[in-house]
Amino acid sequence: MSAPAFPRSDVRILADDGDALHFCSTCAFSQACIAEGMHKHALLDLHVLVEHVGPLHAGEHIFREGDPFVAIAAVRAGTVKTYVIDPNGEEQVLGFHFPGEVIGLSAIDGDRFPCSAVALDTVMLCRFSFQKMALLATRVPGLQRQLFRLLSRDIGRATLLAGDWAADQRMAAFLLAMSRRLSERGFSAVRFQLTMARTDIANYLRLAPETVSRVLRRFQDDGLLVIERREVEIVDQPRLNALAGPVLRD
Amino acid sequence: MSAPAFPRSDVRILADDGDALHFCSTCAFSQACIAEGMHKHALLDLHVLVEHVGPLHAGEHIFREGDPFVAIAAVRAGTVKTYVIDPNGEEQVLGFHFPGEVIGLSAIDGDRFPCSAVALDTVMLCRFSFQKMALLATRVPGLQRQLFRLLSRDIGRATLLAGDWAADQRMAAFLLAMSRRLSERGFSAVRFQLTMARTDIANYLRLAPETVSRVLRRFQDDGLLVIERREVEIVDQPRLNALAGPVLRD
DNA sequence: GCTTCCCTTTGACGCAGATCAAGACGCGCC
DNA sequence: GGCGCGTCTTGATCTGCGTCAAAGGGAAGC
Numbered sequence: 001m002s003a004p005a006f007p008r009s010d011v012r013i014l015a016d017d018g019d020a021l022h023f024c025s026t027c028a029f030s031q032a033c034i035a036e037g038m039h040k041h042a043l044l045d046l047h048v049l050v051e052h053v054g055p056l057h058a059g060e061h062i063f064r065e066g067d068p069f070v071a072i073a074a075v076r077a078g079t080v081k082t083y084v085i086d087p088n089g090e091e092q093v094l095g096f097h098f099p100g101e102v103i104g105l106s107a108i109d110g111d112r113f114p115c116s117a118v119a120l121d122t123v124m125l126c127r128f129s130f131q132k133m134a135l136l137a138t139r140v141p142g143l144q145r146q147l148f149r150l151l152s153r154d155i156g157r158a159t160l161l162a163g164d165w166a167a168d169q170r171m172a173a174f175l176l177a178m179s180r181r182l183s184e185r186g187f188s189a190v191r192f193q194l195t196m197a198r199t200d201i202a203n204y205l206r207l208a209p210e211t212v213s214r215v216l217r218r219f220q221d222d223g224l225l226v227i228e229r230r231e232v233e234i235v236d237q238p239r240l241n242a243l244a245g246p247v248l249r250d
Numbered sequence: 251m252s253a254p255a256f257p258r259s260d261v262r263i264l265a266d267d268g269d270a271l272h273f274c275s276t277c278a279f280s281q282a283c284i285a286e287g288m289h290k291h292a293l294l295d296l297h298v299l300v301e302h303v304g305p306l307h308a309g310e311h312i313f314r315e316g317d318p319f320v321a322i323a324a325v326r327a328g329t330v331k332t333y334v335i336d337p338n339g340e341e342q343v344l345g346f347h348f349p350g351e352v353i354g355l356s357a358i359d360g361d362r363f364p365c366s367a368v369a370l371d372t373v374m375l376c377r378f379s380f381q382k383m384a385l386l387a388t389r390v391p392g393l394q395r396q397l398f399r400l401l402s403r404d405i406g407r408a409t410l411l412a413g414d415w416a417a418d419q420r421m422a423a424f425l426l427a428m429s430r431r432l433s434e435r436g437f438s439a440v441r442f443q444l445t446m447a448r449t450d451i452a453n454y455l456r457l458a459p460e461t462v463s464r465v466l467r468r469f470q471d472d473g474l475l476v477i478e479r480r481e482v483e484i485v486d487q488p489r490l491n492a493l494a495g496p497v498l499r500d
Numbered sequence: 501g502c503t504t505c506c507c508t509t510t511g512a513c514g515c516a517g518a519t520c521a522a523g524a525c526g527c528g529c530c
Numbered sequence: 531g532g533c534g535c536g537t538c539t540t541g542a543t544c545t546g547c548g549t550c551a552a553a554g555g556g557a558a559g560c
C-alpha cells in the first residue's frame with residue numbers, strides 16, 4: 001500500500017500590502033479564521049507567520065525535552081511520536097500524532113517543552129509562535145475558541161489510557177482510535193499502516209512488546225483483523241468496538 | 251487536626267454604574283485581571299459574574315456527566331472528586347480537586363460535561379460562564395494566558411498517572427502531589443487529612459483497595475509516614491520523594 | 501448502652517501479563 | 531548469494547497485584 005495522497009491544499013492569504021500569510025488547510029486554525037471572515041488587517045498587524053517545515057526524516061527531532069518553548073507545530077503529513085525519558089533512562093511514549101493534529105500544547109504552561117517529539121517517517125509540519133497565535137486569538141474569537149477546544153480535547157485524550165484496562169481492550173482501543181483519527185483526515189478507516197514499531201506501541205500502551213505481539217496474533221486468529229508486518233486491515237469492527245467500548249467511552 | 255483557616259478574602263470590584271463584579275482571590279483569574287490593570291469598562295460590558303456557590307455537603311453533586319456545559323467552577327474550600335461511570339457501571343475516579351483548582355475544563359470541547367463532580371466534604375465554589383470568561387479574555391490578554399496555562403497544566407497532570415508504575419510508586423506520588431498542592435494554598439505540607447475514602451484512592455490509582463491498605467501499612471512500618479484513619483503525617487519525605495521521583499518527574 | 505452499616509484491614513490463593521530465553525523473518529550491505 | 535543486524539514472534543517460567551473471604555473498628559441512630 002503506497003501512502004494515499006492526502007488533502008493539503010494550503011490556504012494562502014495575500015494581505016493588502018503584499019505581505020503574505022500562510023495557513024495550511026490541515027491546521028485546524030485556518031478554518032477558524034476563515035469562519036470569522038478573515039480580518040486581514042488584524043492578521044497583518046500581528047505578523048503571524050505559519051512556517052512550513054519539512055520534510056523531516058524518520059528519527060529526526062522536532063523538539064526535545066527542555067528546549068525553550070517558542071513554537072507549536074501541527075502535523076501536515078507523517079507520524080510524530082512524543083515521549084519522555086524517565087530518571088532511570090527508560091523511554092515513555094506519550095502519544096502518536098497524525099496529520100491535522102497539533103503537538104506541543106502541554107508546553108504552554110512553563111517555558112520549556114516537557115517532552116520530546118520525533119518523526120517516525122517522513123514528516124511535514126506547520127510551525128508557528130503560540131504567543132502570536134494567542135494575540136491573534138484576542139481579535140478572532142473563533143480562533144480562540146478553537147485553541148481552547150484543542151487544549152480541552154487533549155485533556156480528555158490523556159485520560160483515556162489511564163484506566164486499568166486489560167491488554168486486549170487497550171490494543172483494540174488503540175487500533176480503533178488510530179482508525180478514526182486517520183479516517184477523519186481522509187485516509188482509509190479499515191486498512192492502514194502502523195507507522196510505529198511494536199516496541200513503541202507496547203511502550204505507549206504500557207505493555208510488554210511480547211504481549212503486543214501475542215494480542216495481535218490472537219486478534220488475527222479470532223478474525224478481528226488481518227495484520228502483516230506493519231499493515232493492518234480491520235475485519236470485524238463491531239467486535240473490536242465491543243472490546244474497546246469501555247476504554248473509548250462510547 | 252481542625253481544618254486550618256484558609257485565605258479566601260474575596261476581591262470585589264465596583265464598576266462605574268454600581269454594578270458589582272465579584273472575583274474571589276482563590277480563582278487564578280482575578281490575579282490575571284488585576285495584573286492587567288482591570289479595564290473596568292470592558293468588564294462591565296461583558297457582565298461577567300463570578301457566582302459564589304455553597305456550601306455544598308459531602309455527596310452533593312456540582313455537575314453530572316451529560317449535563318449541558320454552561321459553567322466552569324473553581325474550588326474555594328473543600329475537596330471535589332471527578333469521576334465517570336463506565337459501561338459496566340463501574341466508577342472511575344479521574345481526580346481530586348483542592349482549593350484554588352479549577353474543574354470542568356475538559357468540557358470545553360463538546361457541549362456537555364464528560365464527567366461528574368461530587369463534593370467529598372463541605373465545599374465552597376466560584377462558578378462562572380466559560381463563554382463570558384473567554385469573551386473577557388479577548389480584552390484581557392493576561393486572562394487569556396492564564397486560561398491557556400490552566401488547560402495546558404491539566405494535560406500534563408493527566409499524563410502523570412498513565413505510566414505503568416508499581417503500587418508503592420503510585421501511592422508515594424499521590425501523597426506527595428497532594429502535599430504539594432495543599433501547601434501551595436497555605437496548608438501544611440507534612441500533616442493533612444485524606445478527605446477521600448480508601449476506595450476512592452484505590453480507584454484513582456487503579457489499585458485494589460486492599461493494595462492501598464497494604465502499601466500504607468508498609469509505608470508506616472518502614473517509617474515513611476504515620477497514618478491514623480484519614481490523617482497522614484509525612485515523616486521521611488526524602489525517601490517518599492525517591493519513590494515518587496520517576497512518576498512526578500523531578 | 502446496643503445495633504447496624506460501611507469503611508478498612510488482614511490473610512490465602514490465582515491469574516494476567518512481565519520477564520527470560522531462543523528463534524524466525526525481513527532488509528540492507530558487501 | 532551470504533552475512534549481519536534489528537524487529538518481531540513464540541514458548542516457558544515467575545511474580546505483583548487482584549480477587550475472594552472474613553473479621554475488626556467507628557460513626558450514626560435508636
